Amino acid sequence: MFDDKDTIAAVATSRGEGGIAIVRVSGDRALEIMNAAFKPRVKGAAFSHGKMLYGSAVSKDGREIDEVMAVCFFAPKSYTREDVGEIHTHGGISAQLVLERLIDLGARPAERGEFTYRAFLNGRISLDKAEAVMSLISAKSRAAQRSSLRNLTSGSSSLIGRARSRLMELVTLIDAAADFPEEIDEDVTRDRIVSEAKQILADIKRCADPRYVKIMEKGASVVIAGKPNVGKSSLMNALLSFERSIVTDIAGTTRDTINESASIRGISVTLTDTAGIRETGDAIEKMGVTRAEKCVDEADCVLLVLDSSGEIEKEDEKLLSKMDDRFILVANKDDISKNEIEGAIRISALTGEGISELTDAIYRKISPGEDDEKLLTLRQTEAARRAQACLERMIALSSETELDLMREDLTDALNILGEITGENITEQVIDGIFERFCVGK
Ligand SMILES: Nc1nc2c(ncn2[C@@H]2O[C@H](COP(=O)(O)OP(=O)(O)OP(=O)(O)O)[C@@H](O)[C@H]2O)c(=O)[nH]1
Ligand SMILES: [Mg+2]
Structure with missing residues (x-):
C-alpha cells in the first residue's frame, strides 16, 4: 500500500491548538530536507544524533516561518530505522506551514501509520508490537495504557514470539528423531513434545482472552442483579457516589435497566442497575425482568446482591444457580444484620461499609492482572x-x-502464531492494521 522508497513527512501531534506541535520526516532525504528547512541560531551548528538545536524553520527565500527546536536521529537508531528529523514548532498553523515546507523540499505526506509501518518493515518491531503502539495511542483507560506499554516494552520478543521459538525447537526435535532413528528414542521425544506443548498452550491461553480485549477497547459492563428490594439501586448510587437510581422500600421500584458510565480503578465501566428478578403478573415489570436477565447473560461482571437481613429465597436461588466466574456475591444491609453468607462480600449500600472492598473485587474480575502480557486485539x-x-x-x-x-x-x-507477530501474514491484513493508525505515527 505504501511506497517505502519515498521520504515521508507528517504532523505527529494531534490537530488543533496546542503549545507545541511536532513535524516529523523520515527517509533517505530526511537530513537534506531538515538542513534546508531549518536554520540554527548558533552559526555553523550541525545536527548530531539525538541532539536538539534551537533556531528557525525557514521558507525557500530564507524568511522565518516559526521559532523552533529541531532534532535528527540517524539510521538505524531511529523509530523507523531510517534517518528521521523532527521540528518542534508552536501549535496551531505553524506546524502546517512547516509541513508544507518539507513537502516543498521533496517529502511526501505520510499515510496513516506509515512511520510505524516502516519500523515494522525495517525489522525494528513485530506486528504485535505495532498493534501495541496503536493501542497505546488510543488507550481509553489507565489499565489499557499500562497493558499496551507492557507489550511494547516486553524485551526483544513478545510472549507469542517466545512460544514460536519453543515450537520451532519441538519441530527440530522431531526432525532429529527422523534423521537419527537409532540414537533418538521416539517415545521419549513424544513425551517431551507433549509436556512442552502443554506448557506453551497454557502460556497462550493466559495471554489470549477476547473478553479482556473487549474490556480494554470498549470498557467493561458491570451489572447489578438480584431479587427486588435487596438494595441494588442503593448499591448503584453508592458505587457512583450520586443518586442515579430511585430507591424506595417498595419491591419492584426499578423496572427498566439504568446505565451509567464510571471508572473502576482506571478501567472504564458501564454500570447497569436492573429490575429485581422475580415472577410477576405486571406486564411492565415482566419486561424489566427479561431485560435484567439478558444483561446478566451479557455482562463482563455481575454483582449478585443478596439481602443478608432476610432469608435466601427461591428468586435468589434462581440467580445463584447461574453463578460463573463473572459473578461476585454481595451480601448487602450488613448494618442491620450480621448473617454470614458464605463467599459473599459484606457491604452496606446505606452506610458505605465494604464498598471499597467490593470495588477491589470488581477490579480484579475485569483487569488483566498486573504482570501478565496480554494480546491486545x-x-x-x-x-x-x-x-x-x-x-x-x-x-x-x-x-x-x-x-x-x-x-x-x-x-x-507455528504458522498461525506467525500471523500475530507478522512473520506469516498477507499484505492485505498488514494494510488493514496500519490503516487504523493515525497520521504521523
Ligand atoms: N439498612 C439498610 N437498608 C438498605 C441498604 N440498602 C438498601 N436499603 C433499603 O432497602 C430498600 C430497597 O432498596 P433499593 O435500593 O430500592 O432496592 P432494589 O434492589 O433496587 O429494589 P428494586 O428496584 O425494587 O428491585 C430501601 O428502603 C433502601 O433504603 C443497606 O445497606 N442497609
Ligand atoms: Mg432498584
Whole structure:
C-alpha cells in the first residue's frame, strides 16, 4: 500500500491548538530536507544524533516561518530505522506551514501509520508490537495504557514470539528423531513434545482472552442483579457516589435497566442497575425482568446482591444457580444484620461499609492482572484460538499418532502464531492494521 522508497513527512501531534506541535520526516532525504528547512541560531551548528538545536524553520527565500527546536536521529537508531528529523514548532498553523515546507523540499505526506509501518518493515518491531503502539495511542483507560506499554516494552520478543521459538525447537526435535532413528528414542521425544506443548498452550491461553480485549477497547459492563428490594439501586448510587437510581422500600421500584458510565480503578465501566428478578403478573415489570436477565447473560461482571437481613429465597436461588466466574456475591444491609453468607462480600449500600472492598473485587474480575502480557486485539486472540486448537488436537491424539503427524500440527500452530507477530501474514491484513493508525505515527 505504501511506497517505502519515498521520504515521508507528517504532523505527529494531534490537530488543533496546542503549545507545541511536532513535524516529523523520515527517509533517505530526511537530513537534506531538515538542513534546508531549518536554520540554527548558533552559526555553523550541525545536527548530531539525538541532539536538539534551537533556531528557525525557514521558507525557500530564507524568511522565518516559526521559532523552533529541531532534532535528527540517524539510521538505524531511529523509530523507523531510517534517518528521521523532527521540528518542534508552536501549535496551531505553524506546524502546517512547516509541513508544507518539507513537502516543498521533496517529502511526501505520510499515510496513516506509515512511520510505524516502516519500523515494522525495517525489522525494528513485530506486528504485535505495532498493534501495541496503536493501542497505546488510543488507550481509553489507565489499565489499557499500562497493558499496551507492557507489550511494547516486553524485551526483544513478545510472549507469542517466545512460544514460536519453543515450537520451532519441538519441530527440530522431531526432525532429529527422523534423521537419527537409532540414537533418538521416539517415545521419549513424544513425551517431551507433549509436556512442552502443554506448557506453551497454557502460556497462550493466559495471554489470549477476547473478553479482556473487549474490556480494554470498549470498557467493561458491570451489572447489578438480584431479587427486588435487596438494595441494588442503593448499591448503584453508592458505587457512583450520586443518586442515579430511585430507591424506595417498595419491591419492584426499578423496572427498566439504568446505565451509567464510571471508572473502576482506571478501567472504564458501564454500570447497569436492573429490575429485581422475580415472577410477576405486571406486564411492565415482566419486561424489566427479561431485560435484567439478558444483561446478566451479557455482562463482563455481575454483582449478585443478596439481602443478608432476610432469608435466601427461591428468586435468589434462581440467580445463584447461574453463578460463573463473572459473578461476585454481595451480601448487602450488613448494618442491620450480621448473617454470614458464605463467599459473599459484606457491604452496606446505606452506610458505605465494604464498598471499597467490593470495588477491589470488581477490579480484579475485569483487569488483566498486573504482570501478565496480554494480546491486545481480536485479530490476535482469534489467531491464538486457532493455534490453541492445533496444539490441543495434537496433545489429545499424541498416544496414537506418528511423530510426523504431530509435526504437522506443530507447524500449523507455528504458522498461525506467525500471523500475530507478522512473520506469516498477507499484505492485505498488514494494510488493514496500519490503516487504523493515525497520521504521523
Ligand atoms: N439498612 C439498610 N437498608 C438498605 C441498604 N440498602 C438498601 N436499603 C433499603 O432497602 C430498600 C430497597 O432498596 P433499593 O435500593 O430500592 O432496592 P432494589 O434492589 O433496587 O429494589 P428494586 O428496584 O425494587 O428491585 C430501601 O428502603 C433502601 O433504603 C443497606 O445497606 N442497609
Ligand atoms: Mg432498584
